[in-house]
Amino acid sequence: MDAKFAASRSREVLRHPGRELSPRYSLAGCRAKPVRFDLQPGQSLLDAITAEMERLGGDAAVLQLDGIALEDMHYVIPAGARDDSHAAWYSETYTCEAAQLQHATAMVGRKDGQWFVHCHAVWPAGGQGVLMGHLLNDQCRVTAPFAARGHVLTGALLEVALDPETNFPLFHVRRPAEVAGANGALLTIRPHEDLRGTIERACAELGIGDARLIGLGSLIGAEFRDAGPMLSPISEVLLLDGARVRAGRCAALPLICVDPQQATFQGDLNAGAGPVCVTFEMLILAES
Structure with missing residues (x-):
């Protein structure tokens, strides 16, 4: 190629x-305001981020989760389409008992009025190399208190809606109001x-x-x-x-x-x- x-x-x-x-x-x-997200243990990654969004406010957020420890971590990787309704799909769900993420970014927006997270992550593969996947955030548990770097956004948001081109529910950019600065x-x-x-x-x-x-x-x-x-x-x-x-x-x-x-x-x-x-x-x- x-x-x-x-x-x-x-x-x-x-x-x-x-x-x-x-x-x-x-x-x-x-x-975009740089902030610290204090993610608490014992919660799903989605619930931990949701709690911080409720505390911090804002229209959306982007978090960097490098170094966070997760357990009972469920994820998927890309896969070929199962039928002609999509051009691609997801794999079966994989599970990792525990992992400390090397690199991870979480895009935070709304789906059906509730906070929703889209996260891709990389972690050590046990032996050599790394694994990577699309985290199922409601099926990954935060292991220990973690202070995540990130930005809370005002004046733009991400909202999940069905995309007719791809037939996937995707984040779409919305502008709730003009913002100064x-x-x-x-x-x-x-x-x-x-x-x-x-x-x-x-x-x-x-x-x-x-x-x-x-x-x-x-x-x-x-x-x-x-x-x-x-x-x-x-x-x-x-x-x-x-x-x-x-x-x-x-x-x-x-x-x-x-x-x-x-x-x-x-x-x-x-x-x-x-x-x-x-x-x-x-x-x-x-x-x-």
Whole structure:
């Protein structure tokens, strides 16, 4: 696979059941306040985050859960579609008795009026290497008190709704009200759009030259500047520390992804070599 194949021919590899919708990305400026989320043990990850959202307030949030210890952790990985109603699906549910997450990001929004969490995580594989998956947050228990880094967002929210293009319930960006003093934005990206290119277009629309990026999603293959390619048309993806925009261009986009065989791939994504599979959700934080 080369960059041209990944970027311009992704529709030959994977097609969603619904017609393509416009716009191809959604963007809402927000005020992002850095806060500490004190997650309490004995609760599900969802309940622990919900309790903190009720305490802290805000329209949405993005948490980084690197280092949190979880037990009775249930997760899924990407899998091929079971029928023609979807282009991709999830694996059977896997269980891990206990894990300390190396990298994890949680996007926090609303579903049916209640707090909802979308989280991708990476943890040690017992021997060598790592495992990665999409956590089932209501089926993962917080082991010990944990102070998570994160941002509470005002002026933009994430709301789950059925997406007719993919036929998945997905986070959609909503703007409840204009907000003064915006220092960031929520971004969601539709299938087949090039990840790096769309980030740069979004930053240009916002007038942001330099930014830090936090997010997760899925890609149809990936080619890296500094590693071998991920060839699967179905994957789950997590941006890593160091994802940055400088002078309006993606200076670095390090990420890790897992394919349906549980193989993980990590590197700095090439331009034109990472089309979105189902969705990508991201917080753009302006840096002066």
